[in-house]
Amino acid sequence: MDLDSLYQEIILDHYKNPHHAGLRDPFEAEVHHVNPTCGDEVTLRVHLSGTGDDVVIEDVSYDAEGCSISQAATSVMADLVIGKPLAEALALHEEFLTLMQGRGSVTPDEEVLEDAVAFAGVARFPARVKCALLSWMAWKDATSQIVAAAPLAETSPQTSPEETR
Amino acid sequence: MTVETTTPAGLLDGLELIRADFPILGRTLADGHPLVYLDSANTSQKPQVVVDAMVDHLERHNANVARAMHQLGAESTAGFEGGRDKVAAFLNAPSRDEVIFTKNASEAINLVANTLAWAQGPLAVGPGDEVLVTEMEHHSNIVPWQLLTERKGARLRWFGITDDGRLDLSNIDELVNERTKVVSLTWVSNMLGTVNPVAEIARRAHEVGAVVLVDAAQAVPQMPVDVQASGADFLVFTGHKVTGPTGIGVLWGRRELLEQLPPFLGGGEMISTVSMERSTYAGIPSKFEAGTPPIVEAVGLGAAVDYLAAIGMDAVRAHEEAITGYALEGLSTVSGLTVLGPQRAELRGGAISFEIEGVHPHDVSQVLDSRGIAVRAGHHCAKPAHKRFGVQSSTRMSSYLYTTPAEIDTLIDGLEYTKKYFKVD
Numbered sequence: 135m136d137l138d139s140l141y142q143e144i145i146l147d148h149y150k151n152p153h154h155a156g157l158r159d160p161f162e163a164e165v166h167h168v169n170p171t172c173g174d175e176v177t178l179r180v181h182l183s184g185t186g187d188d189v190v191i192e193d194v195s196y197d198a199e200g201c202s203i204s205q206a207a208t209s210v211m212a213d214l215v216i217g218k219p220l221a222e223a224l225a226l227h228e229e230f231l232t233l234m235q236g237r238g239s240v241t242p243d244e245e246v247l248e249d250a251v252a253f254a255g256v257a258r259f260p261a262r263v264k265c266a267l268l269s270w271m272a273w274k275d276a277t278s279q280i281v282a283a284a285p286l287a288e289t290s291p292q293t294s295p296e297e298t299r
Numbered sequence: 300m301t302v303e304t305t306t307p308a309g310l311l312d313g314l315e316l317i318r319a320d321f322p323i324l325g326r327t328l329a330d331g332h333p334l335v336y337l338d339s340a341n342t343s344q345k346p347q348v349v350v351d352a353m354v355d356h357l358e359r360h361n362a363n364v365a366r367a368m369h370q371l372g373a374e375s376t377a378g379f380e381g382g383r384d385k386v387a388a389f390l391n392a393p394s395r396d397e398v399i400f401t402k403n404a405s406e407a408i409n410l411v412a413n414t415l416a417w418a419q420g421p422l423a424v425g426p427g428d429e430v431l432v433t434e435m436e437h438h439s440n441i442v443p444w445q446l447l448t449e450r451k452g453a454r455l456r457w458f459g460i461t462d463d464g465r466l467d468l469s470n471i472d473e474l475v476n477e478r479t480k481v482v483s484l485t486w487v488s489n490m491l492g493t494v495n496p497v498a499e500i501a502r503r504a505h506e507v508g509a510v511v512l513v514d515a516a517q518a519v520p521q522m523p524v525d526v527q528a529s530g531a532d533f534l535v536f537t538g539h540k541v542t543g544p545t546g547i548g549v550l551w552g553r554r555e556l557l558e559q560l561p562p563f564l565g566g567g568e569m570i571s572t573v574s575m576e577r578s579t580y581a582g583i584p585s586k587f588e589a590g591t592p593p594i595v596e597a598v599g600l601g602a603a604v605d606y607l608a609a610i611g612m613d614a615v616r617a618h619e620e621a622i623t624g625y626a627l628e629g630l631s632t633v634s635g636l637t638v639l640g641p642q643r644a645e646l647r648g649g650a651i652s653f654e655i656e657g658v659h660p661h662d663v664s665q666v667l668d669s670r671g672i673a674v675r676a677g678h679h680c681a682k683p684a685h686k687r688f689g690v691q692s693s694t695r696m697s698s699y700l701y702t703t704p705a706e707i708d709t710l711i712d713g714l715e716y717t718k719k720y721f722k723v724d
Contacts, residue, residue: 137669137720141662146721172661173678173685173692199691201661202721265661 139255140262141202148206148249153213158195162280167272169264174200176208176269180276182220189220189281194273203253203262208269210249215273223277226250227270234263309621311614311700318701320346320606332671335706340489340517340650340697341675342539345603349542352602356595364594365568375594382597383584389604390534391525392551399550399557399587400597404516405439407535407550408483410587411512412443414560415481416450422480422510422559426452430481431474431509433458433466433495434687435488438680440514444483458484460687464491464640471503479509486518486529490681490695491640492623492647494518501530510556516540520699521619521648523612526551538596543603547596550587557583564589607700615700619649622698622707626651629711635724636714639688650697652679655714657723660694666717672710 157164161179168175181193194212198205211230215223230250233240238258242251256266311317318324321344326334336344356378362371364379380395387395401407415424424430430444434457448455456474459467466484475482482504487494501511512533518524519536526534533556538547562569562580566589571579580586607615624644630636635656641647655663660676667674675695678685685691696710718724 137666140665141720171677173682174661175691201659203661205659259665262661262665 136255140259142252142255144210144249144252145202145206148209149202152198152205152209154194154196154209154216155198156195157197158193161193161195162283163276165272165276165279167268167275169200169204169268171264172201174198174204174265174268176200176204176272178208178269178272178276180273180280182277182280187219187221191215191218191220191223191277196269196272198269200268201262201265203256203265204268207250207253207266210252211269211273214248214250220277220281224274227274230270231267233257234266307621307625307704309617310704311610311618314618314701314703317610318703320348321701322347322350324701328671329669330671332669335670335672335709337696337698337702337706337710338673338675339520339699339702340540340648340695342545343520343542343699344701345544345599346542346606348606349544349599349602353544353595353599356598361595363591378598378601379592379594382599382601385601385604386549389524389608390519390549390551391527393527394554396583397551397554397557399552399584400592401535401548401550401587402546402593403539403548404514404535404537405443405548407548408440408512408514409443410550410563411533411535411552411560412447414563416447417561418559419561420559422556424448424451424453424480427478428453428480429456429476429478430454430483431456431458431479431504432482433484434460435466435491435493435681435684436483436485437489437514437516438682440483440485440512441683444481453480454478457683460491460684463642464488464493465646466493466495466500468496468500471500475500475503475507475509477507479504479507481512482509483512483514485514485516486524487515487521487648487650488640488681488684489517489650490652490679490684490693492650492652493641494522494647498528498530501532505530517648517650520607522616532556538600538603541600541603542606543600544596547593547600549600554583557587562589563587566590568592610700618700618702619698620644622702622704623647623649623651625704626696626698626707626710629707630714633711633714633718635718639690639693649699649702650695652693652695654690654693655718655723658717658721660692662721663694663714663717666720667710667713670709670713670716672713674710 161181164179166177176198178196183192198208233242244251360374362375364376383398387398461467504511510532513531515536520541533552539545569589637654639652664676677692
């Protein structure tokens with residue numbers, strides 16, 4: 135069992151020093167996702183700007199608790215999607231999903247996935263795939279909620295609520 | 300590296316022979332690592348006699364029970380009901396009819412909680428009544444009572460946990476009162492390992508007329524359990540944690556209570572007669588066993604409790620205590636490691652949950668697994684107990700009658716390796 139293929143240095147680096155951590159204003163949606171089998175949790179906020187084809191992911195902020203894989207995946211995801219047009223971010227999500235569900239048979243494109251290629255090894259540990267996907271699912275959920283809620287032009291950012299979860 | 304200095308007192312005689320009864324313990328895993336199975340509180344391994352009893356039943360005696368009039372039907376019924384006799388004897392139940400077979404311990408608790416919701420008369424739970432549980436329960440002894448109290452407008456109340464992982468009984472006079480209808484608690488915590496004073500709590504509960512359910516899922520596997528001495532009105536456990544198969548659990552209940560409760564599931568075998576207008580119901584235990592029961596599982600469970608009885612539950616308990624003490628000692632040498640729950644082996648069962656600063660339990664179990672060591676990581680279906688100690692999850696090692704001190708040494712080495720791997724301290 136090749137532990138080092140699971141715990142790539144990049145993953146351990148993100149785990150020790152997560153990027154974009156903490157909950158920030160402004161945001162249009164906040165979600166709380168839990169992995170019921172292990173208890174990993176993430177509270178995640180998404181802030182979008184623009185309308186129509188020009189929607190951009192302005193910010194993804196989060197408060198997450200969980201294993202190295204789930205923490206690192208959250209950090210890498212935030213790096214990847216912040217600043218990207220929505221359509222491109224959604225395509226990245228699909229690309230990452232394909233990698234994770236490939237049981238190790240998918241060769242990731244580093245040009246596209248950047249640090250997320252480090253998760254290729256995780257796909258060979260079926261029990262850990264859900265760890266890597268928790269925050270991506272949360273991000274997709276929050277983003278879909280914003281898009282579904284209103285034409286973005288009319289969306290006004292919320293301010294931070296008193297309670298966090 | 301830890302060096303095994305002494306063999307702890309109380310280990311089972313012929314431990315190597317006992318291990319030889321469990322074929323799976325001879326397995327090697329990836330990279331040639333021998334299996335070190337420290338997840339027995341999750342499910343126990345099975346001795347050859349249990350496997351053989353089940354195979355023999357399927358190969359030679361298989362038929363439905365009670366309703367088949369042929370020779371095989373009689374043999375299968377004898378095997379199934381023989382399982383009930385063995386369980387009744389193992390628990391020192393006053394009557395075999397008080398042993399109800401369910402799917403698992405969760406179903407056994409749900410059976411009681413649901414039939415209490417439907418009960419009329421003195422057992423009925425209604426608005427203003429209280430059901431008392433503890434903060435250290437497994438989710439299966441929380442959720443059925445949440446459902447019951449929500450449905451009936453009753454109130455769910457909780458015993459707390461002390462800082463050292465014992466039940467906080469300081470407010471028992473307030474918690475156990477004339478509104479208390481049910482007290483449901485675990486005998487041995489699956490997370491903290493705590494052994495609770497169930498007889499004393501049952502005595503207090505009975506003073507106010509409450510019924511007492513004891514979740515013995517972690518107790519029956521590892522200590523002598525005498526239902527008559529326990530003080531319980533209902534006691535549940537599951538087959539797969541007592542070296543038996545999955546798919547079968549046990550509800551033991553006092554006859555007068557089981558007879559007062561309405562049926563749980565409706566179906567075949569639980570009736571006396573059925574007409575289009577109404578049905579009348581069979582006596583216990585059939586009243587609570589609708590449909591074809593877990594037949595080969597009952598045969599396997601019977602073989603399992605016979606196996607444990609032959610070794611002797613006092614001896615099993617002594618072994619668990621010896622291993623637990625040895626493990627607590629070993630774990631105390633790992634810097635940054637905190638054991639949750641009582642620190643003395645005599646106060647606890649053989650499940651030890653712990654945290655390692657800077658390494659998440661999932662990552663601990665992943666690294667241990669790469670060395671053939673099987674432990675559990677997560678909330679162990681005891682989220683309130685984890686919350687009480689301010690942790691989201693933990694790593695849990697749990698021993699059983701086949702666990703050796705050398706396996707504990709392997710675990711301790713594995714934990715040191717884990718810390719190195721994640722570059723902590």
